[in-house]
Amino acid sequence: MDQPVIRIIDLWKTYELDGSGVSALRGTNLEIKKGERVALLGKSGSGKTTLFNLIAGLDRPTKGRIEVEGQDLKTLGEKGRTLLRRTKIGFIFQFFNLLPTLTAFENVFLSLELANKPKPQLALHALKEVGLEGKERRFPSELSGGEQQRVAIARALVKKPSIILADEPTGNLDTATGNQILELLTRMCEESGTTLIMATHSPLTCRYATRILRMVDGVIFEETS
Numbered sequence: 539m540d541q542p543v544i545r546i547i548d549l550w551k552t553y554e555l556d557g558s559g560v561s562a563l564r565g566t567n568l569e570i571k572k573g574e575r576v577a578l579l580g581k582s583g584s585g586k587t588t589l590f591n592l593i594a595g596l597d598r599p600t601k602g603r604i605e606v607e608g609q610d611l612k613t614l615g616e617k618g619r620t621l622l623r624r625t626k627i628g629f630i631f632q633f634f635n636l637l638p639t640l641t642a643f644e645n646v647f648l649s650l651e652l653a654n655k656p657k658p659q660l661a662l663h664a665l666k667e668v669g670l671e672g673k674e675r676r677f678p679s680e681l682s683g684g685e686q687q688r689v690a691i692a693r694a695l696v697k698k699p700s701i702i703l704a705d706e707p708t709g710n711l712d713t714a715t716g717n718q719i720l721e722l723l724t725r726m727c728e729e730s731g732t733t734l735i736m737a738t739h740s741p742l743t744c745r746y747a748t749r750i751l752r753m754v755d756g757v758i759f760e761e762t763s
């Protein structure tokens with residue numbers, strides 16, 4: 539029960555570019571417990587997205603260890619990491635990243651199909667929960683930014699993941715809409731016991747977090763003030 543949802547030990551990521559290396563992560567450590575709602579603050583280029591890509595198994599570290607629910611990502615292999623990502627991790631992005639040729643319903647349903655839970659009722663229910671009842675058949679281009687982000691929240695949460703990684707989830711929204719989205723996202727994660735990590739430039743996000751971390755040049759620090 540005490541096992542952290544995410545454990546990161548001495549994590550390094552160096553990108554190789556034309557012979558020279560850029561170290562985006564420089565030996566960072568982190569433990570996140572189930573149900574925590576974390577704001578990860580950090581300047582542009584500090585390594586937030588790099589960290590998310592590694593936790594989701596989309597990219598591999600140069601050095602160090604990542605465990606998700608006690609499973610070492612390295613020993614899982616490519617197939618194991620893909621399965622983990624599809625079933626245990628929900629992603630929310632700054633630019634929503636919905637598939638433009640799919641309706642709101644289809645975007646959410648696809649997430650269920652990939653997680654091997656193809657139940658249309660679950661997708662309809664998730665869209666209702668984010669306040670989009672009646673708009674299931676709209677395409678992303680027929681929805682406002684805030685509505686598109688609601689679809690993205692439904693898509694991430696519908697498969698009941700253990701972790702939600704939200705990368706600048708309000709970066710492309712006005713303040714009022716952004717606050718509504720943060721309110722909705724954090725409330726839904728709290729109700730379902732889902733662990734949430736929000737990468738952000740915006741100190742406003744901290745109001746919705748139970749814990750605040752700061753990333754500086756590829757290393758994470760606990761924010762105390």
Ligand SMILES: Nc1ncnc2c1ncn2[C@@H]1O[C@H](COP(=O)(O)OP(=O)(O)OP(=O)(O)O)[C@@H](O)[C@H]1O
Pocket residue numbers: 553554555560561562580581582583584585586587588589
């Ligand atoms: N694919 C890549 N190839 C080479 N360098 C990269 C790559 N992705 C990121 N970097 C570099 O790694 C560092 C960290 O980038 P990252 O995208 O993780 O920062 P970030 O904190 O998410 O920034 P932002 O707040 O602007 O989104 C930066 O110096 C960036 O230029």
Ligand SMILES: [Mg+2]
Pocket residue numbers: 586587588705
């Ligand atoms: Mg980023």
